[in-house]
Structures are given as C-alpha cells and as structure tokens.
Amino acid sequence: xxxxxxxxxxxxxxxxxxxxxxxxxxxxxxxxxxxxxxxxxxxxxxxxxxxxxxxxxxxxxxxxxxxxxxxxxxxxxxxxxxxxxxxxxxxxxxxxxxxxxxxxxxxxxxxxxxxxxxxxxxxxxxxxxxxxxxxxxxxxxxxxxxxxxxxxxxxxxxxxxxxxxxxxxxxxxxxxxxxxxxxxxxxxxxxxxxxxxxxxxxxxxxxxxxxxxxxxxxxxxxxxxxxxxxxxxxxxxxxxxxxxxxxxxxxxxxxxxxxxxxxxxxxxxxxxxxxxxxxxxxxxxxxxxxxxxxxxxxxxxxxxxxxxxxxxxxxxxxxxxxxxxxxxxxxxxxxxxxxxxxxxxxxxxxxxxxxxxxxxxxxxxxxxxxxxxxxxxxxxxxxxxxxxxxxxxxxxxxxxxxxxxxxxxxxxxxxxxxxxxxxxxxxxxxxxxxxxxxxxxxxxxxxxxxxxxxxxxxxxxxxxxxxxxxxxxxxxxxxxxxx
Amino acid sequence: xxxxxxxxxxxxxxxxxxxxxxxxxxxxxxxxxxxxxxxxxxxxxxxxxxxxxxxxxxxxxxxxxxxxxxxxxxxxxxxxxxxxxxxxxxxxxxxxxxxxxxxxxxxxxxxxxxxxxxxxxxxxxxxxxxxxxxxxxxxxxxxxxxxxxxxxxxxxxxxxxxxxxxxxxxxxxxxxxxxxxxxxxxxxxxxxxxxxxxxxxxxxxxxxxxxxxxxxxxxxxxxxxxxxxxxxxxxxxxxxxxxxxxxxxxxxxxxxxxxxxxxxxxxxxxxxxxxxxxxxxxxxxxxxxxxxxxxxxxxxxxxxxxxxxxxxxxxxxxxxxxxxxxxxxxxxxxxxxxxxxxxxxxxxxxxxxxxxxxxxxxxxxxxxxxxxxxxxxxxxxxxxxxxxxxxxxxxxxxxxxxxxxxxxxxxxxxxxxxxxxxxxxxxxxxxxxxxxxxxxxxxxxxxxxxxxxxxxxxxxxxxxxxx
Numbered sequence: 001x002x003x004x005x006x007x008x009x010x011x012x013x014x015x016x017x018x019x020x021x022x023x024x025x026x027x028x029x030x031x032x033x034x035x036x037x038x039x040x041x042x043x044x045x046x047x048x049x050x051x052x053x054x055x056x057x058x059x060x061x062x063x064x065x066x067x068x069x070x071x072x073x074x075x076x077x078x079x080x081x082x083x084x085x086x087x088x089x090x091x092x093x094x095x096x097x098x099x100x101x102x103x104x105x106x107x108x109x110x111x112x113x114x115x116x117x118x119x120x121x122x123x124x125x126x127x128x129x130x131x132x133x134x135x136x137x138x139x140x141x142x143x144x145x146x147x148x149x150x151x152x153x154x155x156x157x158x159x160x161x162x163x164x165x166x167x168x169x170x171x172x173x174x175x176x177x178x179x180x181x182x183x184x185x186x187x188x189x190x191x192x193x194x195x196x197x198x199x200x201x202x203x204x205x206x207x208x209x210x211x212x213x214x215x216x217x218x219x220x221x222x223x224x225x226x227x228x229x230x231x232x233x234x235x236x237x238x239x240x241x242x243x244x245x246x247x248x249x250x251x252x253x254x255x256x257x258x259x260x261x262x263x264x265x266x267x268x269x270x271x272x273x274x275x276x277x278x279x280x281x282x283x284x285x286x287x288x289x290x291x292x293x294x295x296x297x298x299x300x301x302x303x304x305x306x307x308x309x310x311x312x313x314x315x316x317x318x319x320x321x322x323x324x325x326x327x328x329x330x331x332x333x334x335x336x337x338x339x340x341x342x343x344x345x346x347x348x349x350x351x352x353x354x355x356x357x358x359x360x361x362x363x364x365x366x367x368x369x370x371x372x373x374x375x376x377x378x379x380x381x382x383x384x385x386x387x388x389x390x391x392x393x394x395x396x397x398x399x400x401x402x403x404x405x406x407x408x409x410x411x412x413x414x415x416x417x418x419x420x421x422x423x424x425x426x427x428x429x430x431x432x433x434x435x436x437x438x439x440x441x442x443x444x445x446x447x448x449x450x451x452x453x454x455x456x457x458x459x460x461x462x463x464x465x466x467x468x469x470x471x472x473x474x475x476x477x478x479x480x481x482x483x
Numbered sequence: 484x485x486x487x488x489x490x491x492x493x494x495x496x497x498x499x500x501x502x503x504x505x506x507x508x509x510x511x512x513x514x515x516x517x518x519x520x521x522x523x524x525x526x527x528x529x530x531x532x533x534x535x536x537x538x539x540x541x542x543x544x545x546x547x548x549x550x551x552x553x554x555x556x557x558x559x560x561x562x563x564x565x566x567x568x569x570x571x572x573x574x575x576x577x578x579x580x581x582x583x584x585x586x587x588x589x590x591x592x593x594x595x596x597x598x599x600x601x602x603x604x605x606x607x608x609x610x611x612x613x614x615x616x617x618x619x620x621x622x623x624x625x626x627x628x629x630x631x632x633x634x635x636x637x638x639x640x641x642x643x644x645x646x647x648x649x650x651x652x653x654x655x656x657x658x659x660x661x662x663x664x665x666x667x668x669x670x671x672x673x674x675x676x677x678x679x680x681x682x683x684x685x686x687x688x689x690x691x692x693x694x695x696x697x698x699x700x701x702x703x704x705x706x707x708x709x710x711x712x713x714x715x716x717x718x719x720x721x722x723x724x725x726x727x728x729x730x731x732x733x734x735x736x737x738x739x740x741x742x743x744x745x746x747x748x749x750x751x752x753x754x755x756x757x758x759x760x761x762x763x764x765x766x767x768x769x770x771x772x773x774x775x776x777x778x779x780x781x782x783x784x785x786x787x788x789x790x791x792x793x794x795x796x797x798x799x800x801x802x803x804x805x806x807x808x809x810x811x812x813x814x815x816x817x818x819x820x821x822x823x824x825x826x827x828x829x830x831x832x833x834x835x836x837x838x839x840x841x842x843x844x845x846x847x848x849x850x851x852x853x854x855x856x857x858x859x860x861x862x863x864x865x866x867x868x869x870x871x872x873x874x875x876x877x878x879x880x881x882x883x884x885x886x887x888x889x890x891x892x893x894x895x896x897x898x899x900x901x902x903x904x905x906x907x908x909x910x911x912x913x914x915x916x917x918x919x920x921x922x923x924x925x926x927x928x929x930x931x932x933x934x935x936x937x938x939x940x941x942x943x944x945x946x947x948x949x950x
Contacts, residue, residue: 048568048570051795052795053568053569053796054563054796055556055570055669055670056668057668057703058705059704059705060705087786089789091792091811096790097789098786098792099789148794148795274836276836276839277834278783278839282672282675283706284705284706
C-alpha cells in the first residue's frame with residue numbers, strides 16, 4: 001500500500017524517515033571499560049565514569065569507532081575525517097550525567113544508502129547521516145517503586161538516519177530487515193531486537209503528491225518489524241482521515257500500542273526538550289586515522305545483498321532459496337561451508353533449508369547437530385550414488401543423534417545398483433501382484449509407485465531408486481500381453 | 484635524613500600548624516590519621532633504604548574539588564556535603580606516588596565559582612596576613628594553607644584565575660599550567676574547556692617540583708597532552724639573559740593600585756638588569772575576555788552540574804515529592820548556593836535554542852580571536868608580564884555584587900581563555916597585604932615561565948611570613 005486513496009479518489013502520498021539505533025558489538029562501553037554484556041545483575045556493569053560521578057571524564061573506545069567506520073564504508077557513506085562529540089542535555093533518571101554524549105553538527109558519516117530488495121527490483125534508500133552516541137540506562141517500574149539499572153548507560157550506539165524517501169510500511173519493514181542483516185553480516189552489531197540492540201523510530205507524514213512535506217509525527221515503541229509496518233499503516237490512516245475531515249496534524253511523538261492496534265499521543269511539541277547541544281569540551285574532535293579506514297575497507301565482508309546476488313546468479317538458486325539462506329549470517333556461513341566441500345549448490349540449498357532447518361525447528365544455526373563439513377561428506381556420498389536420497393536421510397537422522405558420518409554411512413549401508421539384483425526383486429514384486437500389473441497395462445500408470453514401494457521394502461530401502469524405476473518400466477512393458 | 488626531616492616529623496608538624504590555624508578555616512577536612520599512617524610507611528621505607536620519590540614526606544593540601552579516595556570531597560557545596568569518591572584524582576595520585584602526603588582538603592568557593600572563598604557552603608576562609616581580608620578564590624583554602632606555613636605545596640584549580648588570584652592575595656606562588664598539561668581526571672568540573680589543575684607553593688622551585696610530578700598524559704583524560712613533561716627544576720636557575728619579556732603596559736592604565744603598578748614596573752626593571760630584553764606589548768582590551776568568559780564558563784557549568792540531581796549521590800531533598808521533576812528542583816534548590824544557581828541559569832540561557840549563536844557562539848568567536856592575539860604576541864616575546872589582580876585582597880564581605888567580584892579576575896581570564904600557562908609571583912606588600920606580578924607564556928613552555936618566575940622571586944626579596 002504505497003498510497004492511501006481517499007473516498008473522493010484523491011491520492012495521498014506517505015512520507016517516512018527512519019531513525020535506527022544500533023548497538024555496536026564492542027566488549028566494553030563507549031567511554032569507559034565496563035562490559036556491554038547483556039543480562040548481568042542490575043548495575044553490575046557500572047563504574048564511576050558511566051555513573052557520572054564527580055571528577056570523571058569520558059575516554060573514547062577506539063573499537064566502537066572502528067565498527068562505525070565499517071558500517072559507514074559498507075553503506076557507501078562519506079566518512080568524515082573530523083567529527084565532534086556534543087552534549088545533549090535533558091534531565092531523566094536513566095541519564096546519569098544529565099546529558100547524553102552524541103554527535104550533533106559533525107557526525108562521523110554523511111550520506112550513503114541502504115540497498116533493499118523489493119520483490120523484483122533492488123532500491124537504494126538514501127541516508128542522511130550516521131552518528132555515534134552513548135545509550136542511556138533503563139528504568140524498571142515494579143512493586144518497590146521505580147528502580148534504575150545503569151548497565152546499559154554508556155553502551156555504544158550508532159544512529160542511522162534515513163532520508164524521508166520511504167513510502168509505505170512494507171518498504172519500511174524491508175529497509176529495516178535489510179539494514180539489520182547488513183550490520184550483522186559486518187559483525188558491527190548482534191542485531192538482537194528483543195535485547196534492544198536494534199531499535200527504530202519512524203517519522204511519518206502524508207501529503208498530496210508533489211506538495212511540500214506535511215507535518216510529521218514521530219512514532220516510538222516499535223519493537224519489531226511487524227510493529228513498524230502496522231504502526232505506520234495505522235498512522236497513515238489516522239493522518240489522512242484527519243486531513244480529509246478538514247483537520248490538521250499536530251507535530252508530536254506517538255507510541256504504538258500493539259494490543260490496541262493504534263498509536264497514542266505521548267508528548268507534544270510544546271513539551272519538546274531544548275537539548276542545548278554544544279561540543280563536549282571533555283573530548284577532543286575525533287580525527288579518523290586513515291589506517292583504520294583502510295584496514296576496515298580491505299576487510300569488508302560480503303554483504304547480504306551481494307550474497308543473494310551471488311547465490312542467484314552464480315549458483316543458480318531460486319529467489320526463495322537465496323532469500324532464506326541469506327536471512328542471517330550463520331545460515332549463509334553454514335551453507336557456504338557445505339559448498340566448500342564440493343556439494344552441488346541446489347542440493348545443498350535443499351538440505352540446509354529443508355532437512356537441517358526442519359530439525360532445528362526455529363532454533364539458531366549455532367545449535368545445528370551436524371557440522372557443515374559432515375553434511376558435505378554425506379552429500380558427496382549421495383552425489384556419487386553410493387547412497388540414495390532415502391539412505392542419506394536415514395544417515396542424516398543418525399548423524400543428528402550423534403553418529404559420525406563414517407558410522408552413519410556404515411549403518412545405512414550402500415545402495416544396491418546391481419541390475420540383476422534389482423530385476424530379481426522387481427520380478428518378484430510383479431509376480432506377487434498380478435492384478436496391479438493388469439491395472440498398469442489397463443492404463444493405471446499410478447501403480448508404479450506401489451511397485452516401487454514393494455521393491456524398496458523387499459530390498460530394505462537400499463535399492464537405487466532411479467534403477468528401480470527404470471527397470472520396473474522395462475519389465476512391466478516386457479509383460480504386456482501382445483494384443 | 485635526620486629526625487626532624489623524616490616524613491613522620493614533617494607530617495606531625497604540618498598537622499600541628501593546621502590545628503593551630505583552625506580559625507582560618509583553610510581546611511574542610513584534615514586527615515591526621517591517614518597522613519600519619521602514610522608518613523610512617525614512608526619513614527619505614529627510608530629506614531630500609533627503599534627507593535622513594537622526589538617529594539618524599541612533603542605534606543600537601545588538596546583543594547576540595549579534587550577527589551581523594553577515603554576522604555570526603557565536597558566541592559564546597561551542600562549538595563556534596565557527604566560525598567566520598569571511589570577513586571583518587573590523577574594529579575593527587577601522582578603527587579602521592581612521588582612521596583607527598585595529603586594532610587587535608589581545603590576550602591573553596593562552591594564548585595570553584597567565586598573569587599573570595601566566601602561562597603563556600605562551609606563558611607569563608609580568612610587571609611593569613613590579616614583575618615579581616617579574604618584570601619581570594621576560588622582556591623582560597625589552598626593559598627591560605629601555604630601562606631600560613633601549614634604545607635609548602637597545595638593543589639588548586641584555575642578556571643579563570645582561581646589559582647593565581649588567591650596566590651596573589653596570600654603572597655604565595657600560584658601556577659596555572661597549559662590546558663592539557665595536567666590531567667583533569669578527578670577534578671570536579673566547573674568549566675571543562677578552561678579548568679586546569681596546578682600548584683600553589685611557597686617557592687617557585689616547589690611549584691616546579693609539583694608540576695613535574697603531576698604533568699603528563701593520562702588514559703583517563705584524553706584531553707591531557709602527550710607533550711613531554713621535562714623536569715622543570717633543572718632549568719630554574721638558568722637566568723633570563725637574552726629572553727624577551729613583553730610588558731602589558733596597557734593593563735596598568737586604570738583601576739590598578741599603585742602597589743600593583745610598581746610591582747609590575749619594578750619587576751620589568753629587575754628583569755632588564757638581569758639581562759632580559761624587556762619591551763612594551765599591547766593586547767586587546769580585557770573587557771571582551773571577561774564577557775566571553777562569563778558566557779562560556781556558565782554554559783559549561785550548567786551542563787557539568789546537571790549530574791547533581793539527588794538520584795545517585797549527593798544531597799536529596801527530605802521533603803516528600805510527587806514527581807521526578809520535583810525531586811530534581813527541590814534537591815538542587817536546597818543543595819546549590821545562590822552563586823552556583825545564578826551561573827547555571829545564565830549558562831542554560833546562553834545555550835538555549837535561538838540564543839546559542841548570539842551568546843555561546845559569539846563568545847567562542849571572541850575566545851578564538853583573543854587566543855590568536857595572545858599567540859601572535861608570544862611569537863615576538865618569550866613571556867608576557869602584567870598584573871595578576873587590580874590590587875591587594877579586599878575585605879571580607881566587601882564583594883557583594885557579582886560584577887565587582889568578576890572584575891577581580893579581569894587580568895587572569897585571558898590566559899584561561901587562551902589556554903596558555905601563567906604564574907603569579909609575589910613581589911612585595913601594599914598596605915600590609917601582598918601584591919605581585921603575573922607572567923604568561925607559550926603553550927607547554929612552563930619551563931621558560933618558571934625560569935623567569937624564579938628570577939623575579941630572587942630579585943624581589945619578598946619575605947614569605949604571614950604567620
């Protein structure tokens with residue numbers, strides 16, 4: 001739904017800009033040595049610096065700068081040789097210093113774009129900027145009142161700000177999915193939505209096509225890509241209805257209420273903070289060392305979009321398989337490792353997407369019961385004809401239960417491709433069921449499947465299925481009574 | 484080392500003198516037990532023949548806006564009246580590593596905002612030369628502790644003159660290093676881009692020894708310079724022959740007492756006869772510097788002091804509150820004194836949307852222009868010579884009006900804005916109170932500055948005996 005059509009038939013155009021807060025995958029915080037690990041006891045990962053104690057000063061974490069540079073390079077941004085950290089002032093109980101250290105007038109990256117697959121075409125959604133900043137802490141409202149956990153305070157973030165060129169909730173969701181896959185592929189972020197490593201706010205407005213931008217509303221509490229899509233769609237409906245009715249849009253921040261399926265006003269422009277930004281005198285301007293930029297440029301990995309293109313174009317996979325295999329970094333790494341053993345790309349894709357994913361039943365690839373190398377050896381046995389697909393599945397089941405490839409292959413045995421042995425079993429099956437033979441000759445070709453089953457059963461599943469098929473047809477023809 | 488020079492004896496004497504001068508209110512806290520234990524440990528090391536630092540057994544006092552683990556740090560404010568830091572400021576840690584012993588924490592104008600130490604939440608400090616006069620500020624407690632002979636070296640902080648001005652009123656040496664020369668880690672921030680940590684000392688040599696121990700980069704303060712820190716004491720007695728000294732005659736025109744004027748002129752003559760090339764230099768009017776300072780410093784202060792909100796540490800109101808906003812306003816309203824509140828309001832306004840360019844932006848432009856002018860002047864001369872203060876110390880209670888108080892800093896603020904090193908050297912008395920001169924130098928050229936200061940000290944013949 002890229003446009004909302006009004007009852008009068010006039011069109012409204014949706015304008016969306018997204019601000020993504022992405023936690024950088026450093027081991028320590030942006031300005032102190034505290035760990036960034038998730039799930040520690042409240043306030044266990046704090047020190048005088050991130051608690052904002054008197055006399056403390058920030059010391060910039062070079063690893064965070066490196067990751068921000070990596071994301072900037074991957075998204076084709078103009079890296080800024082000089083960027084400046086500023087203070088954004090407001091009072092809140094989760095903000096220890098009374099200001100957040102962030103980049104304001106001079107961010108580390110300008111421009112760039114996120115390439116997004118939209119069905120048949122790939123579109124580049126341009127970026128305004130990427131800047132570095134520290135996260136705030138977390139308030140926990142409970143029976144004992146409100147408690148403060150400052151473990152997250154000072155965690156390094158980048159904020160990736162798009163230009164307002166997205167036109168629908170679907171585009172927004174696709175953009176976010178792609179951006180998340182990219183930062184994960186880069187190792188720049190773990191991308192965990194539920195732990196808040198990848199968060200999004202959306203600025204939404206509507207206008208008549210070609211008209212000036214309408215008044216925008218900022219949407220928050222968008223905790224999943226589905227929420228983003230639904231919140232935007234609700235908001236577009238709300239705004240067009242208001243404008244259709246002759247009303248106007250109030251510039252405000254609205255929260256998405258998933259249970260109610262609607263947005264609610266949170267704070268209006270009159271309550272908007274004056275953040276009183278000014279350059280942080282405790283941090284000298286950040287001068288990017290060219291060694292960092294060049295070493296990051298040289299080490300840039302393949303991005304999900306490039307990988308999808310490789311899977312489709314070089315390996316000949318279908319769009320669906322390419323999509324599923326690149327959905328996360330672990331899956332594509334696993335698939336590439338299976339390919340590295342010499343496996344056929346399509347066979348390997350089927351096995352990873354069907355057999356392996358079926359076994360995992362939603363669990364991550366890190367819990368795969370069979371290594372990529374072992375799966376590759378199994379597929380090699382299949383490709384050489386040593387085992388059939390059926391035996392390969394039996395072997396895979398044994399490997400999932402802990403067996404090595406060698407013992408699994410030994411247990412399932414080799415498939416029988418000896419024509420005389422198969423002919424004997426086929427003849428026995430045909431002899432035992434003359435009525436089905438007659439049915440076949442009467443035109444019911446479907447009974448072939450029945451014969452295959454009988455032969456396989458008799459040969460304990462080891463018969464080469466292709467040979468069984470072809471010998472069956474030959475021997476059935478041979479028994480046709482001359483008219 | 485003989486009995487009287489052993490750390491235990493020196494520390495015991497310092498504490499006894501401090502207690503005798505308790506009426507000066509120079510100290511907010513004395514740590515007799517901790518200092519005695521540290522002295523005993525140092526004495527044992529000396530007796531064992533262990534290696535010790537160059538400041539072994541030297542009693543020092545620390546301005547109470549530098550945190551020291553195990554002692555209270557109040558910044559002279561009610562809002563931190565019970566605050567104990569979990570770490571020790573880098574400058575203090577390095578002095579302790581050099582063998583110095585902290586005997587106590589000294590009084591100051593709240594968060595360094597003041598020029599008389601009367602704006603402390605814990606009462607004023609008195610001038611050891613005459614208790615009816617202020618010791619200056621904001622490092623008034625440290626200057627008084629040195630002037631009263633309690634300690635030979637005390638740490639101060641200087642944002643717009645807070646080391647040099649009290650040193651002038653108390654007749655001691657006060658050195659503001661180049662911004663970035665000494666780590667600010669552990670200094671409770673007032674205005675970060677101006678704040679410096681430096682020594683107040685009985686002699687130029689002691690100031691040089693303290694600076695040598697403190698200077699150098701610090702992983703905790705990335706604005707601390709990697710510029711090498713030489714041993715500032717080795718070149719102290721090299722003399723001034725051939726050095727070019729620029730006298731700021733323009734600063735002597737008006738509103739300067741005869742004693743201060745003759746201190747500067749007399750010093751210029753002495754330096755000339757000691758072989759220096761002395762000439763007159765003119766620099767921009769100080770009123771623009773003062774105006775820029777009173778925008779930049781409050782702006783940074785309004786941000787630096789936002790963390791005192793009653794949530795994690797410091798004073799929290801005991802009045803039941805119904806909202807977070809009320810917790811903030813009550814805790815801060817009760818915890819901060821009027822001068823601090825005035826500067827927070829001023830700074831908040833200066834940074835507000837719509838006013839930023841007219842105030843903060845413009846003040847930074849003035850600062851940049853002034854810095855250019857000073858650095859240009861310092862291309863032609865090695866040091867600048869001028870007054871530190873317009874006159875000797877004012878009476879207690881005389882400085883009611885904030886503008887009058889601000890004018891006391893008009894000669895010290897320029898070096899703060901330019902980030903260059905500056906030192907006060909006492910040269911004589913006027914109406915029984917000390918006066919002296921200010922020397923300013925190139926960035927990181929403290930060695931030259933100290934060398935000239937040492938020459939001034941020798942030639943002035945000033946007697947340092949207030950008590």
